[in-house]
Amino acid sequence: MAAYKAYLIRPGEPPVPHPLRRRLLPVLLLVASALAVAAPGKAPPGMVWVPGGEFTMGSDESFAWPEEHPAHRVRVDGFWIDRTEVTNAQFRAFVRATGYVTTAERKPRLEDIMKELPPGSPPPPQSMLVPGSLVFVAPKGPVDLRDLSAWWRWVPGANWRQPSGPGGSIVGKDNFPVVHVSFEDARAYARWAGKRLPSEAEWERAARGGLENKPYVWGDKIPNPDRAKRANLWRGDAFPIDNGRGYGAKAVASFSPNGYGLYDMAGNVWEWTADYYDPAAYRMRKVAAVQVNPQGPAAAPGGHRAQRGGSFLCSDDYCTRYRPSARQGGDPLTSTSHTGFRLAKSPKTP
Numbered sequence: 001m002a003a004y005k006a007y008l009i010r011p012g013e014p015p016v017p018h019p020l021r022r023r024l025l026p027v028l029l030l031v032a033s034a035l036a037v038a039a040p041g042k043a044p045p046g047m048v049w050v051p052g053g054e055f056t057m058g059s060d061e062s063f064a065w066p067e068e069h070p071a072h073r074v075r076v077d078g079f080w081i082d083r084t085e086v087t088n089a090q091f092r093a094f095v096r097a098t099g100y101v102t103t104a105e106r107k108p109r110l111e112d113i114m115k116e117l118p119p120g121s122p123p124p125p126q127s128m129l130v131p132g133s134l135v136f137v138a139p140k141g142p143v144d145l146r147d148l149s150a151w152w153r154w155v156p157g158a159n160w161r162q163p164s165g166p167g168g169s170i171v172g173k174d175n176f177p178v179v180h181v182s183f184e185d186a187r188a189y190a191r192w193a194g195k196r197l198p199s200e201a202e203w204e205r206a207a208r209g210g211l212e213n214k215p216y217v218w219g220d221k222i223p224n225p226d227r228a229k230r231a232n233l234w235r236g237d238a239f240p241i242d243n244g245r246g247y248g249a250k251a252v253a254s255f256s257p258n259g260y261g262l263y264d265m266a267g268n269v270w271e272w273t274a275d276y277y278d279p280a281a282y283r284m285r286k287v288a289a290v291q292v293n294p295q296g297p298a299a300a301p302g303g304h305r306a307q308r309g310g311s312f313l314c315s316d317d318y319c320t321r322y323r324p325s326a327r328q329g330g331d332p333l334t335s336t337s338h339t340g341f342r343l344a345k346s347p348k349t350p
Contacts, residue, residue: 040347044080047345048261050206052078054290056213057204058282059325063215067279068325072287074201074294081198081206082342084252084263085271086189089174091160091181094189103182104133104159104335112333115302132156133180134336135164136313138242145318151240152336163337175251177269177340183305183332186272186341197274198344200327201294203308207266207324209259217258217266217324231255231267233322234315247312249338266322267314269340270307270330276300277307277329304329311338 039049057074058064094100108129114121135155143150155165160180162168170176181189190196198206207217214220218230232255235245253263275296278284285291296306307330310322321328330339 040078044345046083047080048083050079050081050202050260052076053205055205055208057201057291057294057325059215059323061215063320064323064325065321065327067327068282070282070287071325072282072285073290074205075290075292076199076201076205077293078347079198079202080345080347081202081262082195082344083257083261085177085269085340085342086186087175087252088160088170088178091178091189092174094192098188098192100185100188100192102160102180102185102335103333104180105131107131127156128154130156131159132165133158134334136240136247136337138236138240138247140242142238142241145239158337159335173251175253177249177252177264179249179269179337179340180335181272181340182335183272183330185335189341190343193343195343195345197272197341199293199295200273200275200306200308201291202344203271203273204324206260206262207258207309209257209262209265211259215323215325218256229255231322232264232312233267233310234313234318236315239315239318240313249312249340265309265324267310267312269309269338270311270328270336271309272330272339272341273306273308275306277304277327279329300329303332305332306330307339313338 038051043049052075054073054075056071058071059068060071108131110123110129113124113128132155134152135158136151137153139150157166158164158168158180160178161170163170163179186197208214209217211217211219216230232250234240235247236243249269252268255264255267257263258265276298277300278297281297284297285294307328308326310319310326313319314322320326
């Protein structure tokens with residue numbers, strides 16, 4: 001705006017709007033605004049332009065988790081991001097082209113497992129040292145919500161091709177988000193695709209869809225009871241009990257998009273981001289100043305990376321992390337039946 005004022009006011013003139021200037025200024029402001037948000041050329045296939053700008057990252061609301069505090073102002077440059085989560089069909093094309101083998105399809109190394117266990121823990125039995133992944137299995141009755149083993153199972157043979165384990169299949173699910181992919185797998189796919197994982201700041205900017213200071217990607221409205229129309233979240237009555245209503249990932253774009261035209265930014269599957277994860281990362285930032293293109297901490301315990309968006313397991317009585325400010329960390333070599341990813345791409349510079 002300052003640049004346009006320089007053309008409209010000659011040196012020494014008082015800042016009093018001339019009638020012509022008064023008519024031109026709104027037009028010039030619209031042009032400036034359009035230049036700020038316009039996509040730089042043709043969109044890459046399957047991607048949406050997210051305009052650069054400033055927004056409030058994180059949350060100070062009472063319902064927010066500690067790792068979301070404090071809310072702070074962030075500015076990011078414009079970028080492209082996938083309209084949907086990466087699908088089984090897209091990931092299959094990558095595997096066929098490269099011969100890539102996911103972490104879930106490799107035999108785990110004992111030393112890697114021991115790094116993740118508390119000091120002094122005994123080594124796992126040899127039966128666990130086989131390719132596999134973590135699969136959600138709903139219990140039939142009430143369980144202690146502090147005990148994650150009550151609904152997570154290590155399933156030998158579970159991977160992106162057979163999400164539930166041996167006998168499972170993705171036949172007829174080409175348009176479902178690929179799951180059982182680790183951070184390492186997502187990054188390998190990104191290199192092949194000529195893209196990258198988004199930063200946490202970029203992901204949250206995209207998820208908000210142009211809305212400011214709203215708790216959900218669709219605005220203020222509490223998702224229950226109409227959440228089934230808005231996102232793929234937990235559909236049972238009390239998490240994680242299996243009540244026969246069904247649970248699991250849905251085909252991408254099964255629910256309404258956000259303001260930028262992006263699908264499943266809440267629920268369906270968690271999405272890997274590029275940033276290392278530290279629950280205290282925001283508290284270490286200079287929140288009084290606008291953070292420009294923040295990239296997260298330089299390292300994190302265990303190399304954990306940030307995940308965003310929540311999944312089909314998020315419920316109002318257990319996990320409310322389907323909000324755009326919510327975040328969690330994940331081991332970069334671990335995969336689960338509710339974790340996938342989408343990719344970003346920076347515009348080409350002249």
